[in-house]
Amino acid sequence: MPGPVVEDISAYLVAGRVASHLPADASDETAVRTVRQGIDDAVQAEELGFVNAWFSERWNLKEAAVFLGAAGVRTERIGLGTGLVSPARRHVLHMAAFGATMQAVAGPRFILGLGRGDHAYLRHEGLRTAGFDGIRDYVDILRRLWAGETLDYDGPAGTYRAIKLGDVYEGPPPRVYYGTFGLPKAAAAVAQTFDGVILPPMMTPEATAGSVRRLREACERIDRDPASLRIVQCVVTAPDLGEEEARTLAHARAVTYLQAPEYGNSLLRVNGWDREPAERLREAMRARQAAAGGDELADTAFHRRELLEPATLVPDAWMEESCAFGDVPACVAALQRYRDAGADEIATYGSTPGQNAALLEAWRARPAALSTTGATR
DSSP states (O other), X not given: OOOOOBTTEEEEESOSOOBSSOOTTOOSTTTSOBHHHHHHHXXXXXXXXXXXXXEXXXXXXXXXXXXXXXXXXXXXXXXXXXXXXOGGGSOHXXXXXXXXXXXXXXXXXXXXXXXXXXXXXXXXXXXXXXXXXXHHHHHXXXXXXXXXXXXXXXXXXXXXXXXXXXXXXXXXXXXXXXXXXXXXXXXXXXXXXXXEEEEOTTOOHHHHHHHHHHHHHHHHHTTOOGGGSEEEEEEEEEETOOHHHHHIIIIIHHHHHHHSHHXXXXXXXXXXXOHHHHHHHHHHHHXXXXXXXXXXXXXXXXXXXXXXXXXXXXXXXXXXXXXXXXXXXHHHHHHHHHHHTTOSEEEEESSOTGGGHHHHHHHHHSOHHHHXXXXXX
């Protein structure tokens, strides 16, 4: 029997790189994950009672429409969201068709999570990061297409003449979220345009509180009900996992975040972390990446399990204050700090839904006074 839905906890599926097949020598459950395992994870997340399942796109074995379409026909209730896709990667008609088709496949439970992306990633694909004006207009065009409009547009989101979907989903449109650190410019754009936000992993509870405050205040400035903005905080969870697997999920993943210039600098900024350890890490990674063929980004050159050595340069204190480690009660306490900081929903990140089953059950059973802490939906 499926467990009761827990409205404030969701699961991020197969975070990071995936493989087409499992190797014979996988050291633990998350060392290597396949796309098919990720679809199975969506089914298990629904059975366990997670409210939503999030999936991040990569242009290799992780194309979001294929994955989420498959997950949609194997599930019936759980929300299915991108976390994230870039507007630069899809013509607005393509993205509108993606959202409309997902609603038609799975019912009105698709969430389109958009993000600007790091310039270093998009350069590999011949693409550019859009500005906030372009993203706002892009979302407005999506909503008009989902409503059945035919429209002309010439502006920062492109130039379109008489574009339309023609056949539309006869029901509610997808909700649209934005991936952000919640810094001031992004907060203003979010308040004007989006139904919710996805805050990335490795933020401390104090950073989350700052982002929540900026986002809510941006809503108030335009007379929007702050509670109408759903705030999701991703948190790396490693409940009762071995030390090496936990370090791979946290420290090694942090290598890929900190090494990316724009993303890494934003993470340092919101957390108030010292730049010096990050610069030491970047210097070490430059030599490692040159030896591996000169790929600009650690995230595209290596799997997490290959980054445990440089991961020793990531301060343990940073991970301890921004992730959920240890036994289940310790992880529940860590996640509660993010609810106390104002997040509406926690997305477990890195570990699988099955690995978080006991954590979810303990979260469901925590005192009612704690379960209602944080901002309202």
